[in-house]
Amino acid sequence: MGKFFAALAVMAAAVFFNFNFAARAAWADEKIDGESEAASKVAARVGSEDITEAEVEAFINSMGAQQAQQMRLFYSNPQGRRIILDQIISMKLYALEGEKILKLDETPDFKNALKDVKNRMLAQAAMQELVKDVNITDEDVQKFYEAHPEHFTQPELVHARHILISDDAKAEQTLAQIQADLKAGKDFGEIAKEISICPSNSRGGDLGEFGRGQMVKEFEDAAFALKNPGDISQPVKTRFGWHIIKLESKTPETKIELDEQVKAQVKQQLEAEKVQAMLRTHAEDLKKQFKVEIIE
16 A cells, blocks of 8 residues: 555656646636636536636646647537546545545555655745746857857768678679679669668668768768769678668758757757756755755
């Protein structure tokens, strides 16, 4: 039972924390004297306890952004509304049974779990309070972009095909025959389909685009050394066997422009880094206010 309550505490902390802040966010723009009429509207009642629309919205938001959007549409029709309310009502009923009949709130396991929930919620709320004013400006993004060009460079890419054969007693003869066939004008892809032992043989040896560091070094060096589309390498030995490589295309290294999408990604990254730094620093400051002792 103790393990059950411990697991339940973790789940409850996440759910109730989401309930609390989701509810505040959902109705923040409609407050009238501290609470909007829409938020306080009673959707259902269990015993003497009201279930308000604000609680329903918080329940929906606790499901996560994507599922919440679907559930909100579901709640907009009578059948969906009843199903969602039934879930919340069931939760209320079990809570009442646990408190009024089973007296579970008086057990040590429950009290420990409740203490854990309280600690987690207080910690999360304190963290949110600390970082609520974190703001990354366009100027911050521009400075990071200019200071870290290595993060905004699309590396050189090659698109290649290859024919792979085993490194056996017949390898030299097979390679010579392949080269002769290619010189005579036979299609590279057809040869790959016929004799290559790589799974790419079904695609005529097509490996798609790849950058440096994605292939074994011997293969990579030979592929990137090819200059023009259509160029074919000399046989290259790797741990997989012997390869003959054909260059399909080459994409030079390019600079990634700071468009709106990239700007949003950088802003998100910088904000996350700033939040983490603030949390780490503040945690060290708190250690000076409260005695911390690790018992070996």
